[in-house]
Amino acid sequence: MPAGVMIPARNMPSMIGVNGNVGGFGSSSGLALGQIMFQPNMMEGHEFHHLDMTHNTSEGDMTRIRDEEFDSTNTKSGSENQEGASGDDQDPRPKKKRYHRHTQHQIQEMEAFFKECPHPDDKQRKELSRELGLEPLQVKFWFQNKRTQMKTQHERHENTQLRNENEKLRADNMRYREALSNASCPNCGGPTAIGEMSFDEHHLRLENTRLREEIDRISAIAARYVGKPVVNYPVLSPPMPPRPVDLGVGNFGGQPGLGGDIYEAGDLLRSISAPTEADKPMIIELAVAAMEELIRMAQMDEPLWMNSLDGIDAVLNEDEYIRIFPHGIGPKPTGFKCEASRESAVVIMNHINLVEYLMDVNQWSTLFSGIVSRALTLEVLSTGVAGNYNGALQVMTAEFQLPTPLVPTRESYYVRYCKQHADGTWAVVDVSLDSIRPGPAARCRRRPSGCLIQEMPNGYSKVTWVEHVEVDDRGVHNLYKHLVSSGHAFGAKRWVATLNRQCERLASAMATNIPAGDAGVITNQEGRKSMMKLAERMVISFCAGVSASTAHTWTTLSGTGADDVRVMTRKSVDDPGRPPGIVLSAATSFWLPVPPKRVFDFLRDENTRNEWDILSNGGVVQEMAHIANGRDTGNCVSLIRVNSANSSQSNMLILQESCTDQTASFVIYAPVDIVAMNVVLNGGDPDYVALLPSGFAIFPDGTAAHGVGMDESGSTGGSLLTVAFQILVDSVPTAKLSLGSVATVNNLIACTVERIKASLSCESA
Structure with missing residues (x-):
């Protein structure tokens, strides 16, 4: 970090990070963003030994067999006891199925391990069984039961949401049908079927009404001077067979505003x-x-x-x-x-x-x-x-x-x-x-x-x-x-x-034909879709958080080395895609005497990231996975790891999307939870991954008047660069923003701007 720039630890203990606090790229064990909470297994205290399985039994089959064994243990024990009491060669004592109840310590350890790795391999299961005094098969069954329970809970929640949305759409559609069933056109007097009527047909009806009025007016004038009215020629209307009114709610994807609903927006x-x-x-x-x-x-x-x-x-x-x-x-x-x-x-x-x-x-x-x-x-x-x-x-x-x-x-x-x-x-x-x-x-x-x-x-x-x-x-x-x-x-x-x-x-x-030759290429189609959907939400959040919208109130700070730093706060409470608390958005824009392509290539390259990224702290930056998004190599979604010497920032994961065209370029990134990204890469729902995106928006200045030479792509002129950060400064939504937090973000942006200028050899810009 450049000399003279202090980031007060007492106000903001860590910088933007996976844990959602200002910058903390800490280990996943202390994550505040751990939105994926795992409830105790309803059968977590039970393991069954009376299973005769081959090594080829699938995970779903084993789960079903264990469930059936569990049912037989509880429902059939009475009949088995009665059979055991009759007959001279039977043991008079009731026979019970054996089961093992895990200790609280064993459950806690397996819960903690499950959060890090829901699918342990044989080696991990054996090591965990030695530590907990369990058989590897017991550990294997516990993890299978846990995964089954999490999947069931997720599907139940998703089904409830879909059912509620379906009922709402059905009720809205019925209300619209009833409201429009007896409607009549106020201009032409004919029946209306707004949901289905061809727009041209409706326009012709209005035009016919206007022409009929014009003929009546001319006829009245002619009668005054000629003494007899002009023949009132009929105006033909297109045939309108009766048809049921249907607004076709599904055609518009359930969009807001159908039927006149208005959602909160800016002043206008x-x-x-x-x-x-x-x-x-x-x-x-x-x-x-x-x-x-x-x-x-x-x-x-x-x-x-x-x-x-x-x-x-x-x-x-x-x-x-x-x-x-x-x-x-x-x-x-x-x-x-x-x-x-x-x-x-x-x-x-x-x-x-x-x-x-x-x-x-x-x-x-x-x-x-x-x-x-x-x-x-x-x-x-x-x-x-x-x-x-x-x-x-x-x-x-x-x-x-x-x-x-x-x-x-x-x-x-x-x-x-x-x-x-x-x-x-x-x-x-x-x-x-x-x-x-x-x-x-x-x-x-x-x-x-x-x-x-x-x-x-x-x-x-x-x-x-x-x-x-x-x-x-x-x-x-x-x-x-x-x-x-x-x-x-x-x-x-x-x-x-x-x-x-x-x-x-x-x-x-x-795309389905993804070549698997290159290292880091994600070939799992469901995983690709989930990761791209998460990156799409990240880009939307970044752009909405940096623009000068009428819904945003910016506070301007000065003395940063850039034109201005604009700071804005917002509260997040029930958004599963954003950590709860007070989020601070800070952004500034400045001019660089460097073509946009050079700026874009510098900012998106993981090999030059530690030149401008203060939070990487000089660590080794490595791209773990990527998805190509077009013909330009710069259009890409990446998953980046930062291996920092600082223990509090070790094993940091960053989701990044870079995109460019001839009019604009973006490099947008956000720290992500390791466990949550494992779910996404396996095709899981990305909507529950909390994001606080930061990044850059690069535009050409539209002129080569500054005397900057042409780069290898043929582009000239300078660049207009916007730097923006979103940071969680307090996890309590009702807390007040401290001046120390604002000063810290101000210093963070100032240092980032100076590092970019220095790296691109334009310190005087």
Whole structure:
């Protein structure tokens, strides 16, 4: 640790660690994160010797045989005693099955060993039997009974949860059916079937009603001057056969907000309610117009789209846009700036799955967790055609982020509309609803934005993305002004690059032909899925904890060597994926005169980790296991061990995910419990593994004006680096945060920043 940096032990005895305290990477025996609690075995005091088994008997069979033996011992002893009393050649004393009752010491020792290793091998069982004075077979049976009991308890808990969720969904569905069974359209007077009606059919009904009123008005005017009314030509309506109303709850994955439920969110998100009946016709008109505009903007070139000065990006010609689309959602608000961009790519996901990801708010926000911090559906106006999302319409709110505390998040209230076109192309469009129902002063308006999806052979899709917003960016820190104003922070290129990388990650998770040649490669498919799911939750928690969301209140510290250190606290009580207590989040962002690829490679490499990681304390860092997540070698989930000379930090395990694309890179890690990771690697549920993620978000500064040379990848310019830590400072949720804890984290970040600058030879940056 650099001289002059003191971390007060009296306030924070250890740093971020597996035990959840500030940094403590201690041994697993003292883990506060031990969420996996093992209850005493209901049969723990019994072992059975009257078993005739071969060595080939499976574990499940042996458990079943022992259970049957246990039942016979208790239920049949009475009859056996009666048989023993009759007959001259029988022993008058009752015969009982023999069993062995373990001592309390033996049980405690085996419980402790089970927490470390639920599956001991022959050598470990023999050694444990010698220590406890038991037969190896007794030890083997005890561990088998224990594993069976834990599996039963887990399945019982999981079944209870699924049963409750199923009952809730069934009750909600019945309530929606009853509410909509007698509904009528307030505009056209016809019957409604919102859950199933084609969106185009609903739009045609409204258009017919408007035309009928227009004909009546013209007829009245003509009668005044001509003396007779104009023939009232009938307006044809599409046939509407009666169909049962079905909201199709399962189509949206049980997402929050179905039917108008609103969950707690930020200031703007919290103040917005579901649209009223009077709003819906205007929302439909706006969505149809937005769809037409999106398709034209995605397909048109010059003069609407012009090449940028560097010839890389497409720039919107605002004058031409106003000429082609004179109406839209109204003029640009005073003080707002326009950000418009377009990008295309071929991704490894078929068009049906891609549409489902975009239309399911939970899957969509998870897929784009680096861009979407929070999202919810306020109301589903149409679920589309049965079996797909053609015609689906939903009113949503979302908060868009850049993972840094120096750029405010962008909140939007908008409608999302999905439509399948005749040429086999799907389109999904968003457009803000502020013009229909103005709410609190919003800093961001989404003009028609979204993507066109075209099916391609072999499960691929071509995606053309248009991102068009008007935003008040006065709250952006000067460090990020150029990145944001150029459109690279929230633009189409970042959406498409993220989508492409995530599609490769999903393909990796589903891969079955994993070569086993390389050391450390995880070939167990269930173990791969569990580990990737845990890493996914870690990344989401990191991004949500570092952005300048309206739901977060940051305290700014100065004098760290970086621009600012922002500190925020949050309480965790009943979250199984986070240790209970007070969690402190600290983050800072600064500029480095080094290309992003060099920074990313330096931070993700285990061989250079001890150059910046204070907590590794100079120990040997070794990658134990990894999962490749795409074509770029930097996209990887790893399990890292730190063998430190410090006994309190020995055998430290770290889960790390590194990911990179042309717009952003991340290196995110979290200390993990050894026993919990064994469960995950064997395909167990990762939701109960407690995580406190820390790490780095790396963005290009968007300019080469600082005179930095080109690296081997061809990238130039500097990097914008965000360093963030999440630390448990007190395991009691009601405790108060001490100034010593804040000072310790401040020093930790300052030391990390200085070490990174020194290692990359940019001390003066």
